[in-house]
Amino acid sequence: EDAPLIYGLELPARCMCSQSAECNVTRFIVGTQSLKQENQIHLVEFDDENNQLEKTVFAHSSGEIWHISSSFNNPLLFSTCYSNYKDGELVTGCKIYRMVSDAKQETSEHDEFDSGAESFESIDEVCTVTSSEINHISSLQWKPVEDDHQVIILGDGKLHLFDLEEEKPNSLFSFMLPEKKGHPLVATCGKWNPHHGAKQFAVAAGQNITSFDMRSKTPAFQLDNCHGQMIRDLDFNPNKQYHLATCGDDCLVKFWDTREPSAPISVLEDDHSHWVWGVRFNPFHDQLVLSCGSDSRVVLHNKASISSEPFGHLVEDEEDEETEKRKDGLIAVYEEHEDSVYAVEWSAADPWSFASLSYDGRIVINKVPKNVKFEILL
Known part of the structure; x- marks a missing residue:
């Protein structure tokens, strides 16, 4: 190697x-x-x-x-x-x-x-x-x-939309983040949804994720209590329009289908021993998923069972499905770092x-x- x-x-x-x-x-x-x-x-x-x-x-x-x-x-x-x-x-x-x-x-x-x-x-x-x-x-x-x-631009408890084509960019409009006990939650991260012409923007605040629709200027979907502690990062699957991954201070990486927001479709729970700061789908082969954390580790996982490229060919019977699920698992742990890994x-x-x-x-x-x-x- x-x-x-x-x-x-x-x-x-x-x-x-x-x-x-x-x-x-x-x-x-x-x-x-x-x-x-x-x-x-x-x-x-x-x-x-x-x-x-x-x-x-x-x-x-x-x-x-x-x-x-x-x-x-x-x-x-x-x-x-x-x-x-x-x-x-x-x-x-x-x-x-x-x-x-x-x-x-x-x-x-x-x-x-x-x-x-x-x-x-x-x-x-x-x-x-x-x-x-x-x-x-x-x-x-x-x-x-x-x-x-x-x-x-995330700031001031809001999402501010700007158009850089203007001679002097000004905020076109803004969304107020959800409040808790009368105070806006602090946004830790946000991402455009790359599907459907990127008309939605999802933001993580506290333990929740809210996606805003830029056309109707209303929330598109909500994921409540995604993690036991603060969410640090999220990433949309570039090849599956309803799937996204999240990570947080509870040492977990979770995968979600926004059509069924009540529970994650998969959880990685044994890879990190401290806060997980980043999670990324491979932009070409979405079964490859990276995560990094304050435990100085970078972890590469195979999530073929929930990817757009299932192992081998399209699942046709139960035997093939079991074979596909067995392909999921840890690929490698990279430990070249000696301090907290904040980005991958x-x-x-x-x-x-x-x-x-x-x-x-x-x-x-x-x-x-x-x-x-x-x-x-x-």
Whole structure:
């Protein structure tokens, strides 16, 4: 098997994303979180042929980076959500940046651009949303639809919808998060539902998940008491429109069918011994599921029985169904980290590569075991 590649940052970090719109090169964007030193944005490129990493570092003077995400339409665009202290008060905000190539200084959003053949020397700030507009900004989520430039910003106990095509983006409308005892719940994470043209957005607050419909401006579905403790992350199955996965402080990863919200369809309960911070479906083969947690572990599971690609062929009789269920199980546990693992992401270009990030600034690139890869492909 290929040995993992490890890249160490000088500063603590807890947020990472893949370069979602880049389908030719495996790249991950990482943001640091330091109170004492100027923070950085690291663009890490994985060269699969030579099994090596290349990196580019940009300065981020606005403060600690708490969330980072990239556009699904333009590989050059990404966003950071940050916080810092100014005059003794906590200031939050989010910025959208465009990467600038050393070969092409001015790159408009609609230019044709082969990013796989270029390197980047700087980033340009496109727009900023600050605490004066939205308090307590926690994350920005790009809409996963081609030629759609809407984003959701979580903050101030609301979901705020923005259109970045406007000259000066303003909030189009907002949803108030559910309240508990008269106080809005704090949103820990949110995701666009990639199905049906991404008309729904799901947000986790406390132990519950609420999905909002952007057309009717009403809740689409509700999952109550999903976990015994706070939900840390959620992810929609990219190939099955009603399925999503959640994880939380109860050390569990759960899989749900939103048409039957009363109980999960499957639970992973023996893989983590502490809070689970991230869960991700493989964007190409959704039976491969990654999770990471504060126990310094990254876990790869096979969930063929609830995936869009059941083992072998379509189930036709009970014997085949039993064979399919037996294929579920733990594939591998990766223990290259020595600190809490806060983020795990699949490559947007290679279905068999993924990266994980721990708080001590260690980025680890791993690959799906070859025997599992060949079993899926054959």
